Amino acid sequence: MNRFSNELNKLVNRSLDRHVRLAVTGLSRAGKTAFITSLVNQLMHVSTNPRLPLFTAVRDDQLLGAKRVPQIDMHVPKFAYEEGMGALLSAPPSWPEPTRDVSQTRLALRYKPQRGPMKLLQETATLYLDIVDYPGEWLLDLPLLELDFMAWSRQQAQILKGKRAELASDWLAMAESFDPLAPADETLIEQVSARFTEYLYKCKAEGGLHWVQPGRFVLPGELAGAPVLQFFPMVWLEKITEQQWADANEETNLGMLKSRYRYYQQHVVKAFYKEHFSKFDRQIILVDCLQPLNAGPESFNDMRQALDQLMQSFRYGRSSMLKRLFSPRIDKVLFAATKADHVTPEQHPNLVSLLQQLVNEAWQTASFEGIKMDCVSLSSIQATEPGFVDYHGRQVPALRGHQIDGDAKTLFPGEVPRRLPNDTFWQQSGFDFINFRPLEMQSDEPLPHIRMDKAMEYLLGDKLR
């Protein structure tokens, strides 16, 4: 009898245990690795964590504990939590190495259900939380599904202006003599593609530009070196007539580019949406608004454009492309302005307001049926301490921290604009955001943060009731 009731209990537990898949994304260096490391760390310290007052499950003692458990998707690399904590706890502390591919980690959260059948049947229940990290650049590829190779090439030709044209000069010079109608030459295509890829990398590293397509070229993950990442847009439109575009078969250079592009659409872009995106329940999108403010108007506007593109993936209108592919199930999206500890606390409301403005236009013009959205500012791992300094007899807000090379620094980094910056702002702006080293920390204490608890409440609060 006892055995029977134990078995029954197990069965009930299993059927009532719940599961949530939380996706974390953002353009590279937005702070994904730091965020996930901190999220796992805060949850692992949950029973003794005094730093989560806004997370009601912890405040009200409903969340009893969390542990890491083996993930079920065995083909997805594991998120490097231990390595990240190792870097943060070393002397001197350093930032975790960012991941460049999709990665995942699974936690089991033990909690006291407060309502519904769970409360009647069980004193405690388990919520399995899968945290999936993937580069935001991959979402920039969604529009490619609706463009054929010619349309995409035309679009790329149009944006080759200003800084982009300069950065593309090596690629364009090399491809000068590229004959699209000559017999397919795999080696030549590989060489020209390598220059094109270099140009995309330069856009990010030297140009501070975020809108790069195809996104997988700069964050190839396991596809590095594969032929599917060896093609480039035919931006020399005058070299080919419409008829030649249409006729080019696999035996020509143009035909090979066309077929690789199609393969990329089907096996890279579509596959990501089907295998990963369609299974997410909740999404946090991390945005570093401060770096583009530092870098200038071109970089800022480019980030805005990249965010607009990225948000297309959350447009599930009835006729949307994603709805046609599968039924997306994300019901809540949180936008988070990261690295809030880079500015003094009275600037945090401005940071949120700026982020709202950045995402609002795209949000308003699209139909985001059934998705809730919110914006916060946060610091996943706080690296500075706020305070005041005396300036000509006045107390002004300041930050104290250590630069990456270890030198102590106290500064007022500047004001964050409340609204999208205009020309006057760019002429007058005096930003000075520098990279800080993480603070020294103890392994038995949770990582210092700003408003991680607010993000946790939004993303997980209702799942733990």
Ligand code: GDP
């Ligand atoms: P990812 O490429 O999106 O995974 O970005 P990372 O998480 O690796 O973050 C990139 C860099 O941003 C880190 O190396 C840190 O220098 C900085 N960073 C990330 N989060 C924070 C934060 O909360 N505070 C501060 N001060 N810096 C941060």
